[in-house]
Amino acid sequence: MDQTLELIREARLMKGNEALAEAAIRAGVQAYFGYPITPQSEILEYLSREMPKRGGIVLQAESELAAINMIYGASGAGARVMTSSSSPGISLMQEGLSYIASAQLPCLVVNVNRGGPGLGTIQPSQGDYFQATKGGGHGDYHLIVLAPASVQEMADFVFDAITLAEKYRNPALILADGALGQMMEKVELPEEGSLEYPEKSWATVGKPKERERNIITSLFIQPEKMEKINLELQEKYRRLKEEVRYELVSTDDAEILMVAYGLSARICQKTIDLAREKGIKLGLLRPITLYPFPEEAVASFASKVDFYLVVEMNAGQMIEDVKLSVNGSRPVFHYGRMGGMISSPEEVLSKVEEILETQSVSNTSTGR
Amino acid sequence: MQINDSIEGLELVYQRPATLTDTPFHYCPGCGHGVAHKLLMEVVEEMGIQENTIGVAPVGCSVFAYHYMNIDMQEAAHGRASAVATGIKRVLPDKFVFSYQGDGDLAAIGTAETIHTVNRGENILIVFINNGIYGMTGGQMAPTTLIGQITSTSPYGRDEKLIGYPLKITDMIAILPGAFYVTRQSVNTAGNVRKLKKAFQKSFEFQKLNKGTCFIEVVSNCPSGWGMTPVEANKWMEENMFPYYPLGDLKVPRTEKEKGSNNA
Amino acid sequence: MIRGTVHFKIEICKGCELCIVACPQESLGLSNKINLQGYRFAELIKDNCTGCINCALVCPDAAITVYREPKSALRKSGKEAVEVK
Structure with a gap:
């Protein structure tokens, strides 16, 4: 890269959680719903401070259950949305994530993994790998899971995760850990406004006369239909293999x-x-x-x-x-x-x- | 006797609203859900807000509400309808948003979401159908099942010593500052149907003015779950449900009250 | 008396009888026929319907359409108009 440009690029010393939160605003996240839990509360705190100033919506929900269902509603209404939590809170979100995966709604979920099982410890862990990669809730589904290894990637992967989530209409998870969330490193933040909003013709935004109503649902009571939906999901997961990164x-x-x-x-x-x-x-x-x-x-x-x-x-x-x-x-x-x-x-x-x-x-x- | 049902010289005074789809309701004969659906959609039609209304269906008998209401809708997880509605309303603040929930959904598994949604004064309408039973799963005890009422999971009658009292969640809701308009209505008579419709109308008007949460409890029946004919069920509801869940406004906006006292 | 009439969408009527109870004129009854769902459906049994819409209001299946003499016709014919809320 050109030496002069190099100097202009913005480099900051930031905590992983804060870099991720700032990146979320720059990635055009329109609404954040979350609940405090260590070691990721800085995300909620940072966004509570910054989102209102920059035109975004931030809401501290009464629980992770409520937060993930707000995500369902807001994503279904066409907004670019995210939530974040840590292991016990992510467990509470599994119900909602299963519904979101079934209804094929894009969203970003961040798990700053801490030690478990149970209430466990607030120290870093990778104990949620199974939960993250195998679905986590009930039914045959997967999240798109990205694993950052630096504060820089905590920021960059917000853009990647949202891009993938919207491309595939699937929830995407950034699986970090307490150390990545808490440690400070130099980070060059991605440029604001560089992520375009895709057309979401399926969103429930109010039914104009000329189109059929849009329904966001995960209920397909006829087994023939439910199997078809499952086959569609599996086909999507096969296509996802093109996105493998290592x-x-x-x-x-x-x-x-x-x-x-x-x-x-x-x-x-x-x-x-x-x-x-x-x-x-x-x-x-x-x-x-x-x-x-x-x-x-x-x-x-x-x-x-x-x-x-x-x-x-x-x-x-x-x-x-x-x-x-x-x-x-x-x-x-x-x-x-x-x-x-x-x-x-x-x-x-x-x-x-x-x-x-x-x-x-x-x-x-x-x-x- | 030959009945004259000719419409010669007559004008149309009532018909199924166009905001309902042609799909027949799957509800059991006489079920109050149908009336509530119909009224809600009548109001949406009359106010001309079909294009700007988004509904949230619950888990329960009305899980398929979106089959019938010809508007954009989302189907929520059990108990989470008000959280889903919150998400929608927050990102689409200029749209009309309502959740439609039963007693199990709203007053048992979704109690926390219900209370906090109202406490935030989310600018939505929450429609709460209270028939004191879990209809869809086959007639189990609900949080609002009356003392002594027999259901498949309270086969000896609801015993408050074992399971507590029927939850008057609407009364709890009414004391929250975020609640703007709280009322309890029913669908058993033409007069009550008119009142309920008026309550729906007011709620959407308040929503347009960003007044806060409007909460409408509809005391309803469950002929199948209660093991009665629809006519018997309505009578049982009047004799047993209404004394415990009395109909009327629980919280009326001050302006409304003032208007009322001026008229009186 | 004002003349009205009701038309039933008999294919979606479930024969719950709530309209029958709601009718102040006792104009309605259940048919002896059954519809494709297997229900005896509601029908007009008397020629005294006033088009008050009570039946339609309480109908849980939105199966009833109501017609009534227009008010202008009432005035012309000298009949007394009854205010219907």
């Missing part, structure tokens, strides 16, 4: 592939440096879209690496998608800490070394 780090000569997203991916990047100093050829595949999952990219390394190591801040959730992708052709290991604890790069490296040791033992014993 990042590769040091994979060209990698003999071991780590798969990690979000904060874990940042830890793994440091692990790569430590490992390579010791001559261990580690690489990293960082899924950016957790749904659709980059299964082909993950599988493509099966012929190149000795094994996979999935690093997550949970008991082993994404590992199931990695295993399904690899389909038994290579061993897949897991390393993770839970309950708000964050692995250190050294711990991850120790795990790699431990696996290498047992692998070589088992290779010797099988005479390989």
Whole structure:
């Protein structure tokens, strides 16, 4: 990029939550409905301060249940809308998300994941991977899930998530964590007004005489119709695979592939440096879209690496998608800490070394 | 006897509103939902606001309200209709928005949404059909089921010691500052039907003036759920429901009251 | 007396009888025939309908259309007009 332009671009030091909130305004979010919960309350606070000044609607609801149903109503009425919460609050939203997915309404939901289960802890976690990527509520549906790994991505992915949500008429989720929400980093904010509003001919805005009434519903009582809707959804999820995004780090000569997203991916990047100093050829595949999952990219390394190591801040959730992708052709290991604890790069490296040791033992014993 | 039903020399004085679709109601014979639907759509037609009205259907017998009301509509999750209506109204403040909910939807599972929607003074109309029973799921006890009333889940009659008292949620609503106009009406007689229609009219007029939440309880029947003929059900409603849920205004805007006292 | 009449959309009538009870003239009754839904539908049984619309107001299926002598016709014929709310 041109040096002079570089200087003009706006760089700020911001908290992840605030960068995301500011990006939401710049992305043209017209209404935000939410409820306070740590560690994401800054989003609601920032928007409560800024949205009214900049022509947006912000409403603190009586619960996450109410908030997600306000999202349903406002999105159904054609507005660009978002909500945010953290794990326990996202659990409360699952009912609404199932309805929103069924009614095919675009919206942005942000989960600043904290440790669970239950009330858990306010510290960062990736324990909501299953909930985020497998639907989360009742019925066969998926959210589009993007996983940022930096404050910059907390801002950028707002634009990406909204674009995808509106393109596919599907709720999109940004799955962050308490650390990404709370930490401060340099961020270049996306330009305001760069995201166009698509035509929403399906929205309930009042029925003009010349058109049939628009109905936003998730009720299809005839099983034949309900199956048809399900098939349409599944077809949409197949089309979504075009949107798969991931990042590769040091994979060209990698003999071991780590798969990690979000904060874990940042830890793994440091692990790569430590490992390579010791001559261990580690690489990293960082899924950016957790749904659709980059299964082909993950599988493509099966012929190149000795094994996979999935690093997550949970008991082993994404590992199931990695295993399904690899389909038994290579061993897949897991390393993770839970309950708000964050692995250190050294711990991850120790795990790699431990696996290498047992692998070589088992290779010797099988005479390989 | 040959009946003369010729319209020769007569003029049309009443017909099904064009704001209802041609789809016949799926409701049981005599069900008050049909009357409430019809009146609501009559008012929408007469006020010329079909193009500017968005309704929210609940979960309950009136889950398919959008099959009948020829306006843009959204179908909400159980109990969440007023939250959905809030979302719509906030982004489309110049449109007329109403939610249409039953007693289970509004006064049990959706109590929090109901109270907070009214407390915010959301500028919408909430129509609350109270027939004291869960009709769609087959006649279970509702929050508004009367003491001693037999339902499929209170087979020995509602016992207040076990399950508490019939919830007068409209009375609770009326004390909230966000509520502008709160009234309890019914559909059992032509006179009451006229009053209910007037209440719908007023509510939309108030909404146009951004006055706050208008809340209309319609004490209604459930002949199938109560195990009665429609005529018996209306009689039972008059004798049992009306004493506990008396008809009339619970909160009238001050200007209205003043007008009333001036006339008196 | 003012002359009126009512027409029923018999195919959507469910025979709930609420119109019959609401009619001040006792002009309505249930037919001995049944409609395609299987209901005995309501019909005019007497020639004394005044077009007061009470039946139509309470009809839960919006199945009733009401016609009545226009007021101008009443004046011409010298009949007393009754105010219908």
